[in-house]
Amino acid sequence: MSTLANLATRIATGEIRVVDLTHTLDPDFPVIILPPEFGQCARFRMEEISAYDHRGPAWKWHNISMSEHTGTHFDAPAHWISGRDLPRAAVDEIDPANFIGPVCVIDCSDGAAEDEDFELTVPLIEGWEAAHGRIPAGAWVLMRTDWSKRRGAEYLNMREDGPHSPGPTPEAIRFLIEQRDIRGFGVETVGTDAGQGNHYIPPYPAHYYLHGAGRFGLQCLSDLDQLPPTGAVLIAAPLKIKNGTGSPLRVLALVEET
Amino acid sequence: MTHPLSPPPKKDPQKRSVSPTRPPEVRSRAALHLTAAAAEGRFALQRCADCGKVQYPPRDACSACLSTDLPWQDMAPGGTLIAETTVQTSPRLYFRERMPWRAGTVQLDAGPTVLAHIHGDVARHARVRVTARLDQAGQGVLVALPETDTPNMKDDPLMRALSADPKHRRVLITDARSAQALALARALQKAGAAIIFAGEPESWRPYPQRAELEALGVQILPMDVTDTASVKKLAGEIGGKTDILINTARFLRPGGVLDRGDTGFARDELEVNYLGLMRLAQAFGPGMCARASDGVNAAAAWVNLLSVGALSNARPFGAYSASQAGAYSLSQSLRAEFRPSGLRVMNVFFGPTEEDDWYQPLPPPRVTASALARSVVDGLQRGLEDVWCGDIAQDLRDRFRRDPKVLEREMTLGGEGA
Numbered sequence: 001m002s003t004l005a006n007l008a009t010r011i012a013t014g015e016i017r018v019v020d021l022t023h024t025l026d027p028d029f030p031v032i033i034l035p036p037e038f039g040q041c042a043r044f045r046m047e048e049i050s051a052y053d054h055r056g057p058a059w060k061w062h063n064i065s066m067s068e069h070t071g072t073h074f075d076a077p078a079h080w081i082s083g084r085d086l087p088r089a090a091v092d093e094i095d096p097a098n099f100i101g102p103v104c105v106i107d108c109s110d111g112a113a114e115d116e117d118f119e120l121t122v123p124l125i126e127g128w129e130a131a132h133g134r135i136p137a138g139a140w141v142l143m144r145t146d147w148s149k150r151r152g153a154e155y156l157n158m159r160e161d162g163p164h165s166p167g168p169t170p171e172a173i174r175f176l177i178e179q180r181d182i183r184g185f186g187v188e189t190v191g192t193d194a195g196q197g198n199h200y201i202p203p204y205p206a207h208y209y210l211h212g213a214g215r216f217g218l219q220c221l222s223d224l225d226q227l228p229p230t231g232a233v234l235i236a237a238p239l240k241i242k243n244g245t246g247s248p249l250r251v252l253a254l255v256e257e258t
Numbered sequence: 259m260t261h262p263l264s265p266p267p268k269k270d271p272q273k274r275s276v277s278p279t280r281p282p283e284v285r286s287r288a289a290l291h292l293t294a295a296a297a298e299g300r301f302a303l304q305r306c307a308d309c310g311k312v313q314y315p316p317r318d319a320c321s322a323c324l325s326t327d328l329p330w331q332d333m334a335p336g337g338t339l340i341a342e343t344t345v346q347t348s349p350r351l352y353f354r355e356r357m358p359w360r361a362g363t364v365q366l367d368a369g370p371t372v373l374a375h376i377h378g379d380v381a382r383h384a385r386v387r388v389t390a391r392l393d394q395a396g397q398g399v400l401v402a403l404p405e406t407d408t409p410n411m412k413d414d415p416l417m418r419a420l421s422a423d424p425k426h427r428r429v430l431i432t433d434a435r436s437a438q439a440l441a442l443a444r445a446l447q448k449a450g451a452a453i454i455f456a457g458e459p460e461s462w463r464p465y466p467q468r469a470e471l472e473a474l475g476v477q478i479l480p481m482d483v484t485d486t487a488s489v490k491k492l493a494g495e496i497g498g499k500t501d502i503l504i505n506t507a508r509f510l511r512p513g514g515v516l517d518r519g520d521t522g523f524a525r526d527e528l529e530v531n532y533l534g535l536m537r538l539a540q541a542f543g544p545g546m547c548a549r550a551s552d553g554v555n556a557a558a559a560w561v562n563l564l565s566v567g568a569l570s571n572a573r574p575f576g577a578y579s580a581s582q583a584g585a586y587s588l589s590q591s592l593r594a595e596f597r598p599s600g601l602r603v604m605n606v607f608f609g610p611t612e613e614d615d616w617y618q619p620l621p622p623p624r625v626t627a628s629a630l631a632r633s634v635v636d637g638l639q640r641g642l643e644d645v646w647c648g649d650i651a652q653d654l655r656d657r658f659r660r661d662p663k664v665l666e667r668e669m670t671l672g673g674e675g676a
Binding site for chain 1 (some may be wrong): 460461462463464480484485486487488493511516522523526615
């Protein structure tokens with residue numbers, strides 16, 4: 001049996017589990033909030049075109065609208081000023097082979113439960129590697145915080161001094177890119193950067209370094225607690241939007257049952 | 259003396275809701291000036307520019323000198339009730355359902371004798387104050403009130419029919435986050451509103467006045483006027499007990515066409531200010547229209563808060579003004595569409611506000627939320643259609659009426675150049 005036929009069979013038999021890491025596109029799902037004088041990220045919206053009625057007797061359909069960065073979404077290098085001049089930096093230009101790859105999951109859920117501003121640091125990554133092995137080149141690295149289980153105001157966790165949510169330090173994200181050559185970095189929070197990430201130098205280091213190095217981001221992921229630390233394969237293909245800087249998408253993981 | 263109005267009993271679920279009926283609507287074009295004045299709470303009659311005679315009813319020519327120069331002027335309200343009758347039966351459904359009905363003639367101090375509805379507290383042959391009100395057909399009628407206020411006089415069935423008094427009514431404030439929501443809730447509560455609901459968009463984003471609204475007892479329920487499903491959902495839940503709807507949802511940013519350079523904020527302005535109103539009306543309008551004669555807490559009014567920039571574009575809020583003009587035009591369509599039910603549409607116009615951050619760089623005067631709330635409640639109690647809150651709104655209204663083109667030219671000055 002060929003590898004692909006084998007894969008298909010094992011998915012069908014349940015030996016390989018398909019895990020959905022995607023939030024439902026819901027008009028009430030939080031989006032990132034910027035100072036009000038800046039342009040804002042559009043919320044997901046859905047308007048009925050017809051519903052088996054006088055507007056279309058035998059069919060129901062909707063017009064939908066949203067930002068490239070609404071809901072569970074992919075960030076392309078073109079999203080950030082550091083990646084603006086890179087080749088193939090928009091979602092429609094990225095080699096599709098990048099959309100399927102191995103994934104390492106660093107469990108920060110205990111730390112995030114204790115400290116809403118929890119930081120992923122280089123020592124933490126090295127500690128994870130001591131237990132699970134070195135992060136392979138070309139891997140997705142996902143920061144599990146169980147933040148996707150939060151609802152309502154708890155999710156953005158917005159206060160007068162801005163949002164509070166976990167994220168990587170500038171050193172950690174540079175380590176992952178420069179020392180481990182990762183494909184991209186994904187989180188359960190609304191941004192790859194910590195809620196207070198604009199107070200690092202540089203501001204928003206995950207965005208700045210990842211996209212400056214042509215790497216990708218995945219945000220608003222869900223259910224990362226369903227993934228093993230290593231061994232899963234991530235499928236994350238953004239919509240092919242011309243010159244798109246990102247895209248809502250369905251993120252799936254293939255997990256081998258042991 | 260008027261009996262104080264009791265809170266209405268809970269509705270008998272086995273009884274059909276009363277379909278709205280209306281008093282006669284047809285008027286001559288000349289008589290519509292009386293309605294236009296009543297729509298903003300003024301009592302005006304024609305005074306002949308040539309011979310000075312004040313005449314009633316309104317005509318196309320002076321009944322004394324046949325002049326056609328008949329400007330409308332605000333009248334002193336004083337008069338004497340000279341004759342009256344209590345109508346016991348009528349071919350008109352609206353009056354049949356409200357019998358007996360008191361009507362009479364008043365000799366105005368200003369000259370003419372007028373036909374008026376008579377408040378229950380007016381004694382025979384007494385001195386009265388004549389005021390012009392809009393009836394359920396949206397037409398101006400004259401009402402003789404006691405010369406001085408009497409206890410509970412607003413509770414008289416006649417006054418309830420000629421107003422949209424919040425007392426014992428259930429009010430929906432559509433956006434709890436609005437800078438005016440808290441002041442409105444306070445004013446409505448003071449005016450005796452039975453329940454105050456407030457729609458809350460984006461509950462995942464905290465805002466300081468939420469705690470204060472909750473402390474007042476406001477029922478905060480999820481609704482975002484840009485999300486059709488959420489508007490339909492709330493209408494499904496409370497549409498049948500929304501007697502007054504006050505649309506506080508507003509998206510405001512400075513900028514015109516060239517200084518913005520994109521359509522992002524304009525789209526938000528239209529989504530909230532124009533399409534938001536349309537979504538609310540499509541979801542809540544039919545139910546409110548159906549309940550426009552439903553007893554003490556019948557659905558009574560739809561209130562739009564509009565920037566006076568709706569009349570003539572006001573820089574530096576050019577694009578926002580355009581969205582307000584759209585909302586104003588839509589409110590006129592709503593008036594026409596609600597008219598058969600008797601549900602009122604009240605537009606409250608105002609200039610820059612104190613509490614909306616975006617007006618911070620503008621010099622005073624600015625309209626405070628509490629002043630706006632007072633205007634809203636006063637307008638509802640008097641059954642108005644057009645309310646002009648604050649000096650800027652009143653000034654722009656007057657200049658607009660004098661000459662819209664002159665106003666436009668003043669509002670679009672280029673500034674002195676080389």
